Amino acid sequence: MDDSRLFERTVSSAIQYSGPVFDVYSDTVELCNKKTARRDYLKHRGAVAVVPLTDNGGVIIERQFRYPQQRVMAEIPAGKLEAFDTDPLDAAKRELKEEIGVTAKEFIPLGIYIPPPAILSERIYVYLARGLSYGNAHPDEDEFLDYRETPLCQLIDMIMNDRFPTARRYSACSRRRNTSGARSGKQMDKNAVFKNLLFDLDGTLTDPALGITSAAQYALCKMGIEVADRTTLTWLIGPPLIGSFEEGFGMTNLQALETLKHYREYFSEKGIFENQIYPGIAELLSDLKAAGRRVMVATSKPEEFTHRILEHFDIARYFDFVGGNTMDEGRPTKADVIAHVLRSCPDAAPENTLMIGDRKYDAEGARAFGLDCAGVLYGYGSREELEHAGAAYIVESVAALRELLL
Numbered sequence: 001m002d003d004s005r006l007f008e009r010t011v012s013s014a015i016q017y018s019g020p021v022f023d024v025y026s027d028t029v030e031l032c033n034k035k036t037a038r039r040d041y042l043k044h045r046g047a048v049a050v051v052p053l054t055d056n057g058g059v060i061i062e063r064q065f066r067y068p069q070q071r072v073m074a075e076i077p078a079g080k081l082e083a084f085d086t087d088p089l090d091a092a093k094r095e096l097k098e099e100i101g102v103t104a105k106e107f108i109p110l111g112i113y114i115p116p117p118a119i120l121s122e123r124i125y126v127y128l129a130r131g132l133s134y135g136n137a138h139p140d141e142d143e144f145l146d147y148r149e150t151p152l153c154q155l156i157d158m159i160m161n162d163r164f165p166t167a168r169r170y171s172a173c174s175r176r177r178n179t180s181g182a183r184s185g186k187q188m189d190k191n192a193v194f195k196n197l198l199f200d201l202d203g204t205l206t207d208p209a210l211g212i213t214s215a216a217q218y219a220l221c222k223m224g225i226e227v228a229d230r231t232t233l234t235w236l237i238g239p240p241l242i243g244s245f246e247e248g249f250g251m252t253n254l255q256a257l258e259t260l261k262h263y264r265e266y267f268s269e270k271g272i273f274e275n276q277i278y279p280g281i282a283e284l285l286s287d288l289k290a291a292g293r294r295v296m297v298a299t300s301k302p303e304e305f306t307h308r309i310l311e312h313f314d315i316a317r318y319f320d321f322v323g324g325n326t327m328d329e330g331r332p333t334k335a336d337v338i339a340h341v342l343r344s345c346p347d348a349a350p351e352n353t354l355m356i357g358d359r360k361y362d363a364e365g366a367r368a369f370g371l372d373c374a375g376v377l378y379g380y381g382s383r384e385e386l387e388h389a390g391a392a393y394i395v396e397s398v399a400a401l402r403e404l405l406l
Helices: 088-100 152-160 209-222 230-236 241-249 253-269 281-290 303-312 334-342 360-367 383-389 398-405
Strands: 009-018 022-030 036-044 047-052 058-066 071-075 078-080 102-113 124-134 145-151 196-199 294-302 321-325 353-357 372-376 393-395
Touching: 047 058, 047 088, 047 102, 058 088, 058 152, 078 088, 088 102, 088 124, 088 145, 145 152, 209 230, 209 253, 230 241, 241 253, 281 294, 281 398, 294 303, 294 334, 294 360, 303 321, 321 334, 334 360, 353 360, 360 372, 360 383, 372 383, 372 398, 383 393, 393 398
Parallel strands: 047 124, 196 294, 196 353, 294 321, 353 372, 372 393
Antiparallel strands: 009 022, 022 036, 047 078, 058 071, 058 145, 102 124
């Protein structure tokens, strides 16, 4: 195709401003019809941007206050070229080391991103960095930023759903997937992929706060520890109790076991039913079964208690297998429980099995077997906790979980 008729010839050029980052020009051009027009634009030396890919499959993301936008923004490491003839690869290596203290064994060019071309001459050279080594960052004296690793799938979802509001967005998406709060970055045929679903119990299927905190308050009182406000004990919801008593109250293992004994005195008679199912969960489980999924429970709660709770809320019929701890603490970690559940499911594999839970223990346990985890924020974990633990998906509500799974 001959584009020569579209070219514009510079008639005159006048610099309006010259600064350390860019210059502002006002030019007069001759159009293809021989008429003239004015073109105002910024002449920029160019920049580089780096996607630092970690061995865990995450990307290191910066957060920095951007004055023109008057907000803190998420970005990949990036910086301007020192001169028009600067080697972009050298600049990429420099920025990565200065901003986040990282060097890389391999830099792979991903292409050149051109910002709004009508007003800006900047060209941004984008690289993928792999084989990372970590050292000390040395940002400019007027540069203040934080950085953290973010799972790649979550970053993709942030971009696709406008939750990565950065000036440096190097991907364009022609179609957005509305997940109503789901933080899912993976494009998948869920009916074909996640056939096996492992659900945590506390904080995922039911809200056990009253029963667990009351039982813990009772047990601690028996051990001579007075807790005036039981709501301060909600951190006990989710993790194995023995370890929580040891770490949270400085107990020996024998003391923790005695505390657990008192805990179960209260919980087995009263606390077990001081519990409520989250709205929408029963309907979700019913629809998952109708869709042909294998639905299982993987909880640190003893199976004896778990079966009673599921029967109490009339949802036991939806589960193909219920896996939990034993009364003698034979499966003390979430990974132990998940291993027990997976043994009941011969066709379970990382590509077709998903763990769903509200705490880091769920995500960490899933990762031990190469499984993805969907973290739920309506339970007792925080977004930061779940992200740090490597949850592949994060949803804010039961409705968002439904949209992710069905």
